[in-house]
Amino acid sequence: MPTPPSPTDAPHWAALLRGWRDHPGPLHTRLHTHLQHAIERGELTPGQRLPAARTLAALLGVSRATTVTALDDLTASGHLTRHVGRGTHVAPTAPRAQPLLTLRTPVGAAHPSEIDLTIAVPVLTDQQRARLRDAAAHAHYDSPYHPHGLPDLRDLIAQQYTHAGLPTTPDQILITSGAQQAIALTAHTLLRRGDTALLETPTYFGAIDVIRAAGAHLTGTPVTAQHLDPHHFAHQTRTHHPRLAFLTPTHHNPTGTTLPHPARHHLAAHLHDTGLPTLEDDTLLDLPFTDTPPPPRLSTLAPHAPILNVGSLSKLYWAGLRIGWLRLPPTLAPTLKQAKTLTDFGSSQPAQHLALHLLADLPTLISERRAAITPARDHLAHLLRTHLPDWTFTTPPGGQFLWIQLPTPTASAYTHHAHRHGLRLYPGASMGVTPLPDQYLRIPFTLHPDHIPEAVNRLARAWAEFTSRGSGRLA
Structure with missing residues (x-):
């Protein structure tokens, strides 16, 4: 496990304590319960040091009395040890579980009653729902297993890559259950425990x-404002x-930046020269707000480099349609195909038939999504x-996102404060691979248009209350 x-x-700690107020009872009991569950689940492990009571309170x-009472109760129950000068630690004799990651996701x-600003979920229009119903009429065919994906769908996606300037055969396309499975398959297939992976910071959680x-x-x-x-x-x-490297050169999540031509050519040449396996995340590539086409993919500029392209319909059309794909370089195709076969013998065939119907008119999908998301x-x-x-x-x-800098060094604390105003927020620093200043929020603009004014009203009320208490203002 990581350190x-x-x-x-x-x-x-903002991620680990997410939802602590949802437990019943007084505040100190809610915090006690949440931390106890974290210990018993293995998110907090024996010997791990906790923040000071004052830090938790902020x-x-x-x-501070609330956090002191919660920590004292956990000490009395044998879950924590507390010593002056040494701090508060998970007790060596506390109930032990298999170590469990605290997810950034x-x-x-x-x-x-809450407005969720932690994830970007495209809003389906009535017209798009009707298109799904039409597609569903053709989505129920008896057929054998297709571990690598429906042949017609793989063929269509290969044609679209080829049309975009990256010659691709259907044999290079692997259909997955969303882009997340594509990333997971690649990571667990190509990495061994202790290997190093290179990611942009910030990046997709x-x-x-x-x-x-x-x-x-x-x-x-680092990904800067440029x-x-x-x-x-x-x-x-x-x-x-x-x-392994993971990169989003076009419409980067969360900053929204796009790597320009000169820098992209330099990066592609480096990937070619080093042979570094690289996941190029294309899931936001089809969400531009102008008619100017984005620069070519890294894999287009370095066709012989081991670059795997990740695509999905979740951002372009509907998050409930769990269809993604990998465009594989020939050298890595056998390994990834075997991994996918062993995972599930193939993704949902009805969903793949829906995707086939939708992707047959990709320009319309792009146009409709742009028309919806630009005014939002x-x-x-x-x-x-x-x-x-x-x-x-x-x-x-x-x-799909605004990357917002707040005039405070404690944006994580603001996200907990905003929860009391019916907002679910995500601290931008949690998207850092290496430490980021705790000054950022990632806010999606995929909300239903009718909900945007209320979301901003809640953000403003929470911010006014947060700052009126002197919470975290920069000098």
Whole structure:
């Protein structure tokens, strides 16, 4: 297992303590229950140090007396040990479970009264629902197993890659149950415990979780307000010798940046020269807000490099349609195909038939999603600039998110405070592979348009209350 996070790693503790108020009873009992469950599940392991009571109180927006009482009760029950000068630790004799990762990925359904800003889920229109119903009429055929995917679907996706300038055969396409399975298959197939993986920082939290779960050591290459620096990426590969890289060069999640042509050519040449297996995340590639086509994929610029392209319909059409795919380089195809076969003998065939029907008219899907998401992006950006003018962000040219910098060093604490206002938020620092300043939020603009004003109203009310208490303002 990775080294336990330090007691000062606010994003980690924000993730581990997510939902602590949902337990019954007084606040100190709720916190006691949540921490006890974390110990008994194995998220907190024997000997691991907890934050100080004052630090926990600041993170959770409660009094120090509340956290002291919770920690004292856990000490009395044998779950913790507390010593002056040495801090608070999980007791060696506490109930022990198999170590369990604290996931960065938000899990669990939001309460109907909450507005969930932790994930981006495209809103289906009535027209799109009707298209799904039409497609479903052709989705129930008896057929043998297709472990690598429905042949017609693989053929169509291969044609689309080829049309985009990346010659591809159907044999190079592997259908998966969403992009997340594609990332997981790659990580668990190509990595061994103790290997190093190189990711952008910040990056997609699902990739962080999956690669950590594979037992890899993660190192990062920064994505700034402009883009990834290919020279720094090359330096990291020479220094750390990674066995896998994960990159989102187009409409990056979460910053929204797109790697420009010169930097992209430099990066592609480096991948070709080093032979570093690289996952290129294309899941947001079809979400531009202008008619200007994005730069070519890295795999297009380096066709002989071991680059695996990840695609999905979840962001473009509907998250409930769990169909994704990998475009495989020939050298890695046999290994990944075998891994997929051993996993499930193939993804859902009705879902693949739906995907086949939808992808047959890919330009329409792109046009409809752009028509829905562009005004939502602009409306959200306008309301944030009006009601929260001290929050700073750049309106992205594509993707699904605003990457927002808050004038506070304790954005993780604000996310817990906002939960009391019916908002589920995700601290941006949790998307860091290496430590990021705790000043960021990732907010999607995929909400139903009718919900955007209320979301901003709640954000503003929570922020006003948070700052009125002197919580975390920068000097």
